[in-house]
Amino acid sequence: MSVAPLTTADVFTLRAEFPYFANPPMNEGVPVAYLDSAATSQRPFRVLDAERAFLERDNAAVHRGTSQAVGSATEKFEGARAAVAAFVGAAAPEQIVWAEGATDALNIVALGIGEANAGLGVEGSERFALGAGDEILVTEAEHHANLIPWQRLAAKTGATFKYVPVDEHGTWSLDAARDAINARTRIFAFSQVSNVTGFVSPVAELVELARAVGAVTVLDACQSVPHIPVNFDSLGVDFAVFSSHKALGPNGIGVLYGRPEMLDALPPARTGGSAITKVTMEEAQFMPAPLRFEAGTQPVSQAVGLGEAVAFLSEVGMARAAAREHDLVTQLIEGVLDTPGLRLLGPQGVDQRVALAAVSVDGLHAHDVGQYLDEQGVLVRVGHHCAQPLHRALGMASSTRASVHLTTTEDEIDRFLDALRGAQRYFKVEVAR
């Protein structure tokens, strides 16, 4: 099912729909090259306008009281949930839980399983029973957000914490996962696309392995949802998360997806108003998902903004955007591989890679590279990208990451590559040519 990629002309039309690109910050008379969308994406006018319009006209306390205004605000809030559900392939809007961000969404799952094991479960929570002899599995490539909550859950429950090790490029194979999964594996948490290597994991096959041993799968989809078509129901994962601000939406909101039977069996870790059915002075009973997980005031205008963001992405077409980004990443990877003195992290080609490339410049620290790139008006991320264990496994503390999005131009990638070479010259790195 190949589709025509967005053309360069399409991209310039799209850029006009973003205030950041329509009227860009300038550096020495040249617009900055924004190559940091894997950290946070810029937002279209439409998204900002939707949020503002909601706050100006429709703001009301959703799911509380009886007024028409509340009814209308609640419809918009729940409409956004339905839009997000449709966008990520969830059959029902109830499979979408609002969280503060993707990190929070992962914590809702890990902490919820912890509650289930502390005797605070709901009907069906037995499926999350964890104890000595059980194993929680992640990969060595995970973002800290998909690592630390699981380390702590293991410590809390007495389960064993294990990981699929990465190879010399920071990637890992289905075989390595197969070696690590066994009958004791209860949870397998992994990312669809690594935020450091861009490596795309074989989700469907991994889900099959996990299912065969009855393990719960948790997918970090932060770097996939903004870049490729994703259908969580078809992938078969039990839980998945992604962030709004990396997908053209507002900050302060993220998404937890769950299969209905999983969400229904997961107890809430944070409790309070409006997530409940009946409360006495002794105890509380909880709403079904998703409201069970949404105690307290919700990020309502942010949800409306995120609903608009996924509408924008749907109209552009994720398959066309993905095809375009594949071409851009090809240009990026080829440029890196053709430049002496650069080490490319992750797959040594474009297969099994999405949206980004991290490099290490021989003889230079990433912060020095980043400083030079910054002066050239090329905005990238330098550091460990919240993945210290992965960098440690590769024998480095940090790297320089350029990430592309549907608004990225070929010229911006050339500027990144030129700036890397410029940094080598500036710092007088000796490069064998």
Add this chain to the structure above:
Amino acid sequence: MSALDGLYQEVILDHSKRPVGKGEFAAPEGTLSASHHEFNPSCGDEITLSVAVSPESGKIESLAWEGQGCSISMASASVLSQLVRDDSLTMAEARTRIDAFREMIQSRGAVEPDEDLLGDAVALQGVSKFVMRVKCAMLAWVALEADFTQIEGAGK
């Protein structure tokens, strides 16, 4: 001079490539010694700086560091080591220099540093315009301060 050239002055790049004081630490007999590991969680830079002080005179008898990081953090550790050695500082004198260095680095370019006090460290003045790099420049100096606190604690 561009802000970038101000940040990466020749003397800084030289120090980062041929750092002073980097290597194994040995405490002379009869000294009080301490070692502190300082870590910058945003980039993973780390320095372990060790120092030995004469309990009588308070003079720094030995200083060495190990670590890895950006040219700013490495050069900064190097200029600090050179300063301590060349001026054979006491702990109290070193504290004065640390305070002066911190004042310069945090001044956003407003403080004109005293070269007599700071030596090659004045070349790090350019860092003060780059707020994200202040921590890199302070790493070794903060480690030395922590060593002093340990030594003073032990002496009590």
